[in-house]
């Protein structure tokens with residue numbers, strides 16, 4: 001008798017592993033839960049959750065015996081943790097195992113945009129190099145000034161990589177951290193004024209919504225590049241689009257957006273961006289580790305053991 005519900009668009013590998021370890025009922029979206037027979041819904045005690053669509057009290061209510069939501073991902077902003085708390089539901093996530101991949105992608109986005117790698121590649125593949133000559137000069141990244149917005153585990157992994165490029169590291173976060181040689185800014189506007197490149201590594205959720213505001217974007221200035229590997233909600237997206245369209249900043253490297261995957265079509269017309277389809281943790285190695293940690297949390301819960309990576 002299964003006690004586990006697996007919600008989300010799992011890869012074939014993750015589905016097979018879930019089946020092998022937990023034999024769950026699979027649903028693609030939260031709206032599929034209501035369609036399950038009531039007796040099946042009441043059997044569910046643990047939910048293996050994947051995705052970015054809100055999962056709030058209304059959905060939890062459909063699973064009256066739910067005791068655990070095990071998120072596949074470090075960011076759990078889709079899950080209403082207060083609603084879970086109110087129902088005595090535990091929440092877990094998959095921190096740390098994805099730090100390297102997300103930080104690698106942030107650096108890749110910065111270099112790809114700064115060095116104009118996408119248009120330069122098109123210059124070669126279109127035959128322009130042979131027909132028209134050299135491509136325009138790009139921007140130097142090494143030795144530049146990098147500003148990390150949010151110095152959590154992923155923010156630190158990004159900053160550590162950028163020190164390898166001899167970059168000056170500035171950061172903003174809720175409080176100053178023990179970071180010899182790095183400059184703390186309490187205010188993101190002051191951070192943006194001090195740097196060439198702004199890399200956003202905040203947690204998602206209501207507290208960080210539009211944290212990178214119109215004023216922060218303006219403070220970065222016309223040579224600035226913004227990289228976002230956190231959540232679309234952390235940047236005032238309309239202000240970012242305006243700034244990209246009118247040259248108020250030089251460009252952006254973005255892995256996350258509002259309304260993924262149906263992102264604002266204004267992004268599709270820009271030639272000063274590198275866009276990724278929310279790929280920060282999307283490597284075979286890291287997704288394997290994330291899936292394992294999610295299943296280990298579910299198994300611990302079902303066996304009455306301590307959760308490995310609790311959130312609440």
Ligand code: 8YV
Nearest residue numbers: 050051072073074075278281
């Ligand atoms: C997603 C992520 O979990 O970890 C996070 O917070 O955003 C990603 O790794 C992944 O895309 C699955 O939805």
